[in-house]
Amino acid sequence: MKKYRGIIVVVCIVALVIGGLATGTYFLLKPRFIASKTTNLLFEEPSGLSEKQANVVVAEVNEEKVLYEDFFSQLYPYFKQTSYSFNITEDNVNSEENKEIIKNLKIEILDSIIKQRLALQKAAEQGFTLTDEYIENATEQMITAVSQEMENRDISGESGRDYKQEAVETIEAEAAAYGIETEEYYREYAQYLLITDFLEHITKDVEVTEEDIQKYYDEQLNAQQSNPSQLDYADVQLVKIAGTMVKHILIALPQEEQQEYRNLMNQGKEEEAETYLQEKLEVLKPKAQEVLDKVNNGEDFEELLEQYGEDLGMKREEYKDGYFVTGNGEYISSFEEASLALKEGEVSGLVAGSFGYHIIKAYEIVEGGPYTFEEKREEIKVFLDNQEKAFFVDKKMKEWEEASKITKYENRL
Template sequence: YKIIWLISDYRTKEITNQMKNHKTLLRVCALVLAALIFSGCSAVISNPVVAQVGDVEITYSQFYNLYETYASYGMIDTSSSDKIKEAHATIFDQLINSTLPVAVAHQQGITLTEEEKAAAMESVATTMDSYLKQYLDESIADETARTEAAIQAFNKAYKSNGITYETVKAEVEQAHIDDALGKKIADQVKATVPSATDAEAKTWYDEQIKTEQEKYAEDATAYYYDNQYYTYSGAVKPLVAPEGLFYVKHILIKTEEGEAQAEGDETLEVSDSMSFADPETTAKAILEKVNAGEDFDALIAQYGEDTGMTAEPAKTQGYVIGEGFDGVYDKAFYDAAMELKETGDTSGLVKGSYGYHIIRRVGDVSADPIPYEDVKEEILTYLNNKNQADAYNAALEQWKSEITVETYEKRVSYVGLS
C-alpha cells in the first residue's frame, strides 16, 4: 500500500472539471486538500487501493477526499445508508472516469514531451511551498536554511504517519504528470470533433427560443433561475423573457435579524461594510434623500448593504421580478415591488426579513428574443463544448470496454457511516 494519506487527490481537479459548470468547486477541492494535509490524520497510516483501472491505482484517500468534498457541498445524498451506497457508486464513477485516460495513455505508450512535462511541473513548487508555509521560521534569515528547517519540521510532524516531504513531493509530481497525460488524451479526442457551423447555431437558436417560450409561459420564475445559472456558470443566456417582468433596484439597511436571515440566503447578499445603531432612523434619513431627488445608484453605493446590488448584471439592470416571484424574494420585498407600476416609481420604507428596503422600479424586461447575431458566438462556443463533451463521454464508454476496471467496495464500505 502507498503511504499517502496526506496527498490523495490532485485528480479531484480533473474530476470536477468534468462536472457541469461547478467552477467554484475547483477552488473548494484545493481548500479541502490543504485542510486534509494539515489536519493531522495520524490514525490512518496505510492507504489501501480501492480500485484498479488498467495499471493505475485509485487509493482510499482519493475516494475519501472526493466523497467528503461532494458531501460538504450537497452534491451527494448522505441521508441514509442506502443513499450513502449510491453516493459511493457516484464517487467510484467519477474516480474511474478521471483515471481511464491515464490508463489509456499507458496502454498506448503515450508520454509527455519535455515541454509538456515542464508545464506540468510548474505548479509543483508552489504547491509544496504552500505545504511548508506553516512550518517556516521567519527568524531564519537565509532562505535556503529556512526552507530546510521547514522541511525538517514537516517530516517531524508526520513521522508517525510514515510520511516525508519527499514522499509527498513525489506523489504531487506524479499526480500532475497523470493529469497532464489525461488531458493530452482528452484533447486528442476533442480534436477529432468538427467545429459547429453557423447553420447549426442558427437552428439551435430557433429551437431554443421555442423551448424557452413554452417553459417560461408555464413558470416565469424559470427565467430568473436560468439567468442566475448563466450569471454564475456561463453557457448561453436566456434568449427570450416572458411578458410582464420588470427590473427593480433597492437600498437595503440591514437589521440584526436581517443579517442572521441573510447568512443562509443566496438572493440578497448582505455586506459588512456598515453598521447602524438604529437602522430604522438611518433608513428614514436615506428615504428623505431619495425623495429629495438624490441619485438612487449613488445612494445604493453609499448606503446599500445588499452586495448583490454592486455586482453585474444587477448593478446596471437591477433584479428581475414579476407575477409569481413571491417564492423567489422576501414577501415584504415582493409585495412592495409589485405595487410599483411604472418605471421610476419608488416605494416608501419597507420592513422585510432582511431589514429596511427602499425599492425603485428601473425598467421593463423586453419579451423580444435577443437577436441571433448578439448571441451567435456564445451559441457556437456552447455547441463546440457540448459536442466535445459528448465525444469524450463516448470515448470513456469505449475505454471501459477495453480497460480492465476492478473496484473493491468493501474497503470503503464504512465511509460516510461513522
C-alpha cells in the first residue's frame, strides 16, 4: 500500500521514444505534448496572431522559409509550461530574469524547428514524404495510442466506455488548448513519425560490438555493487534488489475517515490522530475478519481480491503481478513489515494501517544478487545500440547543418 495512494490519470497524447533515439533527436522529435514588442503575444493563442505578424520570416533553411506562425505555434505550449514553472505572468514578464528565460526558450524553439526542417529535407531526398495516406495512418496511430493509454489506466471498473471516442475528444481538446486546428495537430504528429521513420532508416546498421557489451557489463556491475543506492536509477539494472512480490486485499476505511486522519496528522496532532484511527479500525475489523476467514477456509485469494479488494491500484495493468516490496519506505511501514515477514505463498493476518486492513499474500521472494552476463546481454545491447544511434544522429545533424545554408533572424522573435 503506497504512502500516497491518490491516482492521477495522466493521458499522454503520445510519447515519442523511438528505439532509444529520443536523446539524440530531442529537438527533432520534440512535440507540443510534453521583453520585446512581441512579448505580450506569448499570453495569446496562436490563432490570435495578425496576418502580418504570422508571415514574418524568422529563419531560412536552404531557402525554405520558417514563418513566425510556425515558430509561435511551437513556442506557445512550451511558454505555457515554462510560465507555470517559473511563475511568469503579464505583470512580471519584463523582469530581467524572465526576459532571459524567454529569450533562451525562443532560441531553443527556433533551433528545434530548424533541425526539424533540415531532417524533413534530408528525409525527402531519400523518398520519405508526408502524403495524405501517411497522415491518415498517423492519425489512426495517435488515436489508438491515446485510447489504449486511457484503457490501461482506467481503474473505474465502468463497462461499455468508448475509449476511442474519448481519445478523439481528448486530442481535440489538446489541440484547442494550443490554439490550433485538430487536423493540423494530426499533421504535426505525422511529421514527427516521418522524421522518426527516416532516422530509424539511416541508423538501421548502427550497432555496438560484443566487446562493448561485455565492457559495459563488467564496469556497471562493479559500480552498482559498490553503490546499491543508485540501482533504481541505473539504465540497465545488473543487480537484483531483494524483496517480495505481494498482492493484498484492502478492506478500506471510508474516504472521509482516511482524510480526517490525514488532517489531524498534518496539524501535528499525532496522538489524537492515532486514537481516532484505532477507533475507526475497531469498527471496520469485523468486516475485514470475515474476509480473512474466507481466505483461511481455502477460498481462492484472487477471487476474493476481485470481490472485496478496495485498492484501485491493484487493478492497474502495471501492478497485475502485484507490488514489489523492498523495505525502502515506498509503502506504509506496517504493510512493508508484514510483506517482508511472509514466506512464499503465505498469507498474513489482518494488517492495520491508515487506509484500513490489509490481507497480504506473498507471491514470490526475490533474492538479491548480480544478474549473469547472459541474463542481461540483450538488454545491454539494446541500450548501447540506441545510445550509439543517438550519437550517430547528432553527428549527422552537425554535418547537415555545416553543409546547409541556414539564416536565423533572432531579432524578429
